[in-house]
Amino acid sequence: MKVRWLKYSIAFAVVVLLGALVCQFRSGPSRYARHVYVASNNRFRIRVRMFPEQGIGFVLGAYYVFDSAAANSDKWVHILTSKEDDPDPIHRERIRLVNENVAYVFMPRDFAVTTNGGASWKVWNITRDLEGWHDHRSSITDVNIYLNGRGTMKLAIVGNRQGELHTTDFGYHWGP
Numbered sequence: 001m002k003v004r005w006l007k008y009s010i011a012f013a014v015v016v017l018l019g020a021l022v023c024q025f026r027s028g029p030s031r032y033a034r035h036v037y038v039a040s041n042n043r044f045r046i047r048v049r050m051f052p053e054q055g056i057g058f059v060l061g062a063y064y065v066f067d068s069a070a071a072n073s074d075k076w077v078h079i080l081t082s083k084e085d086d087p088d089p090i091h092r093e094r095i096r097l098v099n100e101n102v103a104y105v106f107m108p109r110d111f112a113v114t115t116n117g118g119a120s121w122k123v124w125n126i127t128r129d130l131e132g133w134h135d136h137r138s139s140i141t142d143v144n145i146y147l148n149g150r151g152t153m154k155l156a157i158v159g160n161r162q163g164e165l166h167t168t169d170f171g172y173h174w175g176p
Contacts, residue, residue, distance in 0.1 A: 034062075037090045043100045044118035045069050047076060052087050062087035066105050068118035080123045082107040098145060104171055108139035111153070113171040122172050126155075138163065145171050 033049035040046070047067045053060040061084050067076040084107065097103045104113040112123040126138055137158040145151030149170045155163035165174040 033065075034087075035090045037092055037095070039092070039095045039097055039103075040071060041097050041100055041103075043071055044103075045071060046079075046095055046097070046103060046105060046118070048090050048095065048105075050087070050090050053083075059085075060087065061085045064090065064107060066112065068114070068121070070118070077118075079105065079112050079121050080110055082110045084108065096143070096145070098147060102145070102147075102170055104143060104145055106140050106143050106153075108141075111140060111143065111171065113145070115170050115172075143171070 032051070034052050035050040036047065038045055038047045045068065047069070049065045049067075051063045051065065053062055064082045064084065066079040066081070068079055069076045091107075094107065095103075095105050101117045102113070102115050103118065104111065106112075109126050110123070111126065112121045114121045126140060138155045140153060141156045142154040143151065145167065149168055151167045151171060153165040153167070153171075153174060155165065157163050165176060167174050
C-alpha cells in the first residue's frame with residue numbers, strides 16, 4: 001500500500017513539475033529586443049525591433065514590432081507586429097521612405113503604408129485581408145510604390161508560382 005502511494009505521489013509530482021515547466025516556457029516574444037533599426041526622414045521615423053521567440057521548440061521564430069514617431073518626438077505609435085518562423089535579423093530593405101509623407105513597410109504576410117507622415121497607417125495581412133488570397137500560402141517578396149501612387153507587389157505562391165498585384169493609391173488598395 002505504501003509503495004503504491006509513493007508511486008502515485010511521484011507520478012503526480014512529475015506531472016505538476018512538467019506542467020510548471022511548460023507554462024514557464026510557453027511561446028511568446030522575449031522581453032528584450034535583439035535587433036533594433038530606425039529609418040527616418042525630416043518628418044518622421046520608423047522603428048523596427050526584433051524580439052526572439054521564447055518557448056519550447058527546436059527552432060523558434062521571432063516577432064518584428066514596427067512603430068513610428070514624429071522626427072522630434074519620443075512618442076512611438078504601434079504600426080504592426082509580424083511573427084515569422086525564422087529569427088532573421090531585421091530586413092532593412094523592407095522599410096521604404098518614399099518622400100516626407102509616404103512610407104511603407106512589409107513582411108512576408110504583412111503590409112503597412114502611410115501617406116500623412118506617419119500620423120496614421122493602413123495595415124493589412126495578405127492571407128486575412130486580401131480577398132482571394134486567403135486560400136493560397138502566399139508571401140510578399142517585394143513592393144515598389146512610386147511618387148505618383150502607382151506600385152506593384154510581388155508575391156511568391158507555394159508551388160514555385162509567382163503573382164503580382166498593382167495599386168494606384170499608394171497601396172491602400174491592391175488588385176491584379
